[in-house]
Amino acid sequence: MTDQEVQATIRRAASGEQSAFRTIVSQNQSFLYTIAYRFLGNTADAEDAVQEAFVRLWKNLPNYRPEVKLTTWLYKIVVNLSLDILKSGHRNHQKSRMDVQSHTSIISAEEADDELHAAELHAFIQEAASELTPKQKAVFILRDLDELSVEDVCDILSMSAGNVKSNLYYARKHMSEKLKKYYQTDKIIS
Amino acid sequence: MMNCNEFQKRVYLYREMTSTERSLLSDHFAQCSACSKLMDQVVTANALISKARAFNPEVKNPERMTQQIMNAINVQQRSPLDKILLYFDNYFVRYSISLVSLSLICFFIYEQNGVSTPPIKTLSSQPLNGIKLDMKNFLDTYRKRRESRSELNSRYTYYKTQNTEDKL
Numbered sequence: 001m002t003d004q005e006v007q008a009t010i011r012r013a014a015s016g017e018q019s020a021f022r023t024i025v026s027q028n029q030s031f032l033y034t035i036a037y038r039f040l041g042n043t044a045d046a047e048d049a050v051q052e053a054f055v056r057l058w059k060n061l062p063n064y065r066p067e068v069k070l071t072t073w074l075y076k077i078v079v080n081l082s083l084d085i086l087k088s089g090h091r092n093h094q095k096s097r098m099d100v101q102s103h104t105s106i107i108s109a110e111e112a113d114d115e116l117h118a119a120e121l122h123a124f125i126q127e128a129a130s131e132l133t134p135k136q137k138a139v140f141i142l143r144d145l146d147e148l149s150v151e152d153v154c155d156i157l158s159m160s161a162g163n164v165k166s167n168l169y170y171a172r173k174h175m176s177e178k179l180k181k182y183y184q185t186d187k188i189i190s
Numbered sequence: 191m192m193n194c195n196e197f198q199k200r201v202y203l204y205r206e207m208t209s210t211e212r213s214l215l216s217d218h219f220a221q222c223s224a225c226s227k228l229m230d231q232v233v234t235a236n237a238l239i240s241k242a243r244a245f246n247p248e249v250k251n252p253e254r255m256t257q258q259i260m261n262a263i264n265v266q267q268r269s270p271l272d273k274i275l276l277y278f279d280n281y282f283v284r285y286s287i288s289l290v291s292l293s294l295i296c297f298f299i300y301e302q303n304g305v306s307t308p309p310i311k312t313l314s315s316q317p318l319n320g321i322k323l324d325m326k327n328f329l330d331t332y333r334k335r336r337e338s339r340s341e342l343n344s345r346y347t348y349y350k351t352q353n354t355e356d357k358l
Binding site for chain 2: 018021022025026029030033034037038043046047050051054055058059060062063117118119121122124125144145147150165168169172173175176179180182183
């Protein structure tokens with residue numbers, strides 16, 4: 001889909017055309033779910049966050065400014081929603097752990113060893129990231145897991161570059177120490 | 191001159207550094223084994239994070255999820271009033287309304303304290319048909335005025351005749 005086609009679809013959706021909005025949903029729900037899952041760590045909360053993000057998008061589409069990329073706007077909505085959920089303490093730690101295990105078992109049955117290792121690592125990283133503050137976690141996920149540029153992270157989180165780097169420093173330091181323990185244990189086992 | 195603590199802080203932000211800063215850090219690694227070791231640890235951690243990036247949690251049933259979202263939107267379907275209100279949903283309008291409301295509240299409090307308004311006289315609650323006109327007193331005023339006027343006239347006539355006689 002070209003940029004012009006995307007803009008045309010957004011305009012039609014903003015005027016209330018539901019089929020156009022369905023197209024937007026089906027094209028973006030997957031990447032939004034990935035972000036929400038990385039923040040929240042369980043399927044139910046991630047699905048709720050994605051649903052709420054699209055409801056907010058639908059409500060605010062008449063205010064859409066074409067100079068802002070739709071994906072950036074969606075990023076902002078879902079990240080803020082996920083941070084709200086994390087701050088509210090709604091997330092159930094035990095539930096999250098079980099959910100990661102269920103994801104791992106699905107992959108282990110169907111996918112190769114590399115992917116299993118990636119899923120295990122992801123689960124470990126998620127566990128370690130849950131000890132970070134919401135801001136540190138957000139910066140870490142967006143910059144290191146989603147590989148967004150510092151400018152995009154600043155834009156999405158409405159933070160200055162200095163603030164982003166400061167949070168990134170503490171997040172990476174924490175993650176590095178945790179991962180050091182992980183690969184040391186891993187080496188001993190293997 | 192930077193010390194090891196400052197270099198170690200920079201190690202974690204290696205990806206965000208400029209090429210000049212990176213070369214400065216590389217020079218320091220050649221001299222400091224502790225910082226070099228830390229860099230190795232950070233590189234290993236980055237490699238593991240890159241590996242974890244390959245795991246993309248996916249929606250189990252995308253079609254069902256899309257349908258759920260569309261159902262949620264139908265529940266939240268915008269009414270014509272919502273559409274109008276949406277245009278007013280911005281910070282300028284919100285702050286303007288707040289300012290006007292605050293001004294009105296201040297004005298109301300100022301008025302209630304009675305600083306600027308004159309005292310208001312309350313009217314009698316007695317009905318008007320309770321008042322009786324005393325005709326004697328009422329007409330007396332006119333009668334007295336008429337009498338004083340006729341007396342003045344007679345005096346004037348007297349002086350006038352006197353003056354005429356004197357002239358003759």
